Amino acid sequence: MHLRKWRKRVKGKTEQYWAVVESYRTARGPRQRIVAYLGDVEEAAREGVVQAARGERTHQPRLVDEVAPEWVEVDVKRLRVERVRDFGGPWLGLQVMEKLGLGEFLQAVLPAGREEIEWAAMAQVLMLGRLCEPCSELSLAERVYARTALVDLLGVPIEKVNDDRLYRALDALLPHKSALSRYLKERLGDLFELEYDLLLYDVTSTYFEGLAQGNEQAQRGYSRDHRPDCKQVCIALVVAQGGMPVDYQVFAGNRSDVTTVEEIVEQIEQHYGVADHIWVMDRGMVSEENVAFLREGGRRYIVGTPKSTLRRFEQQLLEAGWESIREGLEVKLCPAPEGKETFILCRSAARRQKEQAMHTRFEQRIEAGLEKLAQGCRERSHRAAVVERRIGRLLERNSRAAGLFEVQVKERGGRAKVIWSKREAWREWSRLSEGCYLLRSNIAEWSAPELWEAYIQLTQAEAAFRIHKRDLGLRPIWHQKEERVQAHILVCFLAYVLWKALGQLCQRAGLGDEPRQIFEELAQLRTVDVVLPTKAGPELRRRCVTEPTKHQAILLAHLGLTLPRQLPLHKM
Numbered sequence: 001m002h003l004r005k006w007r008k009r010v011k012g013k014t015e016q017y018w019a020v021v022e023s024y025r026t027a028r029g030p031r032q033r034i035v036a037y038l039g040d041v042e043e044a045a046r047e048g049v050v051q052a053a054r055g056e057r058t059h060q061p062r063l064v065d066e067v068a069p070e071w072v073e074v075d076v077k078r079l080r081v082e083r084v085r086d087f088g089g090p091w092l093g094l095q096v097m098e099k100l101g102l103g104e105f106l107q108a109v110l111p112a113g114r115e116e117i118e119w120a121a122m123a124q125v126l127m128l129g130r131l132c133e134p135c136s137e138l139s140l141a142e143r144v145y146a147r148t149a150l151v152d153l154l155g156v157p158i159e160k161v162n163d164d165r166l167y168r169a170l171d172a173l174l175p176h177k178s179a180l181s182r183y184l185k186e187r188l189g190d191l192f193e194l195e196y197d198l199l200l201y202d203v204t205s206t207y208f209e210g211l212a213q214g215n216e217q218a219q220r221g222y223s224r225d226h227r228p229d230c231k232q233v234c235i236a237l238v239v240a241q242g243g244m245p246v247d248y249q250v251f252a253g254n255r256s257d258v259t260t261v262e263e264i265v266e267q268i269e270q271h272y273g274v275a276d277h278i279w280v281m282d283r284g285m286v287s288e289e290n291v292a293f294l295r296e297g298g299r300r301y302i303v304g305t306p307k308s309t310l311r312r313f314e315q316q317l318l319e320a321g322w323e324s325i326r327e328g329l330e331v332k333l334c335p336a337p338e339g340k341e342t343f344i345l346c347r348s349a350a351r352r353q354k355e356q357a358m359h360t361r362f363e364q365r366i367e368a369g370l371e372k373l374a375q376g377c378r379e380r381s382h383r384a385a386v387v388e389r390r391i392g393r394l395l396e397r398n399s400r401a402a403g404l405f406e407v408q409v410k411e412r413g414g415r416a417k418v419i420w421s422k423r424e425a426w427r428e429w430s431r432l433s434e435g436c437y438l439l440r441s442n443i444a445e446w447s448a449p450e451l452w453e454a455y456i457q458l459t460q461a462e463a464a465f466r467i468h469k470r471d472l473g474l475r476p477i478w479h480q481k482e483e484r485v486q487a488h489i490l491v492c493f494l495a496y497v498l499w500k501a502l503g504q505l506c507q508r509a510g511l512g513d514e515p516r517q518i519f520e521e522l523a524q525l526r527t528v529d530v531v532l533p534t535k536a537g538p539e540l541r542r543r544c545v546t547e548p549t550k551h552q553a554i555l556l557a558h559l560g561l562t563l564p565r566q567l568p569l570h571k572m
Contacts, residue, residue: 004032072540078533087149087545088525089132094153095561096498096505097124100187109176117160122169124154125161130495132523134473137166149527152543152567170487177490181247182271184497188244192504196240196272198454200280201264202461203257204468206475207232215482219253225475233477235465235489236264242513243460244504245497247271250489257284262293278302278443280458286440295340295442302441302455305343310433316345317432323448331448336440344439344451352435359430362401369394370407374418384411387418404430467499468492471516509558518555525552527567543567 004021019034097103106120128150129140141163145151151158188194205223207230212218218231225232232253238246249264265279279294283304294301310317313334322330328349335342373390376382387409395402404427407420439455446454468474474492479485499515507513525546532540544566548556556563 072532073535074540075533075535080531081528082531083527083529083543085149085152085527086132086147086523087527089519089523090128090148090150090153091525091563092502092519092522092561093128093131093498094124096501097127099191099505100184100497100501102127102184102494105180105183109179110172117156117165119169119172121154121156122161122165123173125150125156126166126169126173126491127494127498128154130472130491131498134471134495136478137170138163141166149567152527167484170484170491174483174487174490177486178271180490180494184494185246185272188497188501188504191501192244192508194240194242194244196246197276197278198241198280198457199246199268199277200239200241200243200458200461201236201261201285202282202458202465203234203236203251203260203284204465205232205234205253206469206477208480209476209478210480212477212480212485214480215485217250217252217482217485221252221254222256225469230476233485233489234260235468235474236260237461237464238264238268239461239464241457241460242500242504243464244500245464245493248489248493250486258287258290261285261290265294265297265299276300278454280455282458291440300441300443302439302443302451304455305438305440307433307437309438310436311429313343313345313438314429314432317347317436322347325449325452331452333448341440341442342444342451344441344448344455345436346439346452347436349435351437355430355434359401359404359434362398363404365398366394366401366405369398370405370418370420377416377418381414382416384409384416387416391418464496468496471499472496505559509560511555511558521555522552525563541569543569 004019005016021032021034023030023032103120103124106123107118110119110123112118112120125140125145126137129135129144129148132148133144135144141161145161146158150156185196189196205221205225207223207225207227208215208218209230212231215233217233219233220228220231221234222228223230223232234251234253234255234257236249236251238248240246247268249260249267251260261281268277277299279299279301281301281303283306286303286305291301291303316332316334322332322345324330330347332345332347333342334345370391373387373394377387391407391409395405395407404422405420406423407418410417410419439451441451443451472492472495474489477485477488479488502515502519503513506515506518511518525548527543527545530542530544532542534540545564548563
């Protein structure tokens with residue numbers, strides 16, 4: 001059966017109508033007979049008739065009963081709205097995903113098989129859920145998904161989203177981590193004309209809720225989250241200028257930062273080629289072995305140095321020749337004697353004030369603590385060993401000013417006595433070096449301001465970790481298996497890609513490069529079902545998007561996005 005258009009002349013005008021026509025065979029050949037007259041119907045109704053005639057059911061059907069008549073009488077007393085859903089956030093995330101071509105890429109690497117719901121669709125549920133309302137997979141399945149418009153945007157029924165299917169989607173997504181990272185790096189570079197000459201590298205940690213006994217990478221170590229009581233993993237992240245993501249790696253929680261450098265550099269070169277990159281790292285990554293590794297491979301670098309290295313440049317701190325970058329910030333080039341490297345002295349007035357305040361505060365604490373210990377020793381008997389341990393703990397808690405004090409504990413007649421003095425040489429050096437720090441690089445052709453500007457980009461890597469933890473719910477980790485932990489971090493990384501891509505779109509639109517406020521503003525958009533009871537009996541239902549405010553309309557116009565007025569009604 002098929003539809004056929006008919007035309008006839010009525011009072012000098014040509015009118016058209018549609019009819020359902022069935023083909024059949026006769027002795028004289030094929031013939032057609034009209035099954036039903038439809039009149040002049042719209043395209044949506046015609047498609048619905050064809051689907052019904054063929055017995056087809058699509059994931060997002062368009063049926064005849066969804067097409068409203070031209071006019072009806074509505075009983076306004078019974079008019080109501082139902083099914084309010086969060087729309088703006090999921091829709092905006094899906095727009096960014098479409099610009100990146102991420103949906104098509106997931107379809108290619110996760111081809112449909114025998115599963116009822118495609119893994120590519122479930123991967124999008126995970127990413128958009130992480131972007132809009134970070135939570136556990138169980139919470140996403142039982143609470144979050146049902147109150148968002150993801151069911152309308154992705155076409156996955158609510159009853160099909162459960163924690164088991166989400167966990168298996170994590171398992172299906174993880175093997176494609178490397179392919180995803182490579183695709184997104186190239187796609188972001190092409191879409192936003194990015195240069196990947198400057199690679200910013202930093203490491204953070206995130207902790208577990210639970211013992212994580214099935215995960216060998218879950219270990220106790222230095223916790224950036226101030227949770228030394230919990231096991232953790234370390235995450236090494238490489239970003240380009242502006243915090244645009246490049247790649248990442250997960251290490252054991254007890255892995256020190258300095259031991260990760262060779263592995264991550266070789267991984268990047270294996271995936272993206274040995275290009276003319278400039279590696280930027282903070283002083284926690286620096287060791288003589290790592291610097292030698294970078295130099296021997298012909299790699300260029302700008303790295304921080306430990307505070308103790310400043311001692312070698314005491315004379316340069318006293319001499320003139322400083323270049324001013326801005327008010328309160330000065331730099332100076334100090335070539336190394338062998339000529340293979342250049343050191344950059346940096347002096348910040350704001351940093352000096354901060355360090356001076358810290359030294360003063362710790363000095364006062366140590367002095368008050370020592371006076372208290374001395375008073376206690378005068379009033380009662382204490383063993384010298386006990387007093388020495390207390391002094392050790394006091395200096396450890398206030399280590400920034402511990403070098404200022406020279407403390408002795410003497411014991412006479414069974415009583416301990418505390419004697420201390422201050423090292424004026426230490427105070428003079430601290431006053432000279434406060435607010436100063438040292439960088440080193442093997443780039444000879446750049447000026448001191450250019451080297452400093454490149455190094456300060458490292459704050460973008462730190463900002464990336466803050467976005468992961470604060471906005472995308474990277475911590476804490478509730479998974480216990482190593483593969484699920486890896487997949488959880490991958491989903492957070494992909495959500496971060498969407499976040500930064502939205503930031504680039506905002507920057508292009510003249511809205512700044514921080515998408516947080518824009519995302520929160522557009523996330524206020526909702527979908528509602530408007531139910532119109534007719535006086536004839538049947539009810540008309542329309543799934544409408546709320547009218548944007550003036551501010552929201554301006555943002556959408558700047559971003560070049562068109563908000564749909566209505567969404568199709570999915571019968572699932």
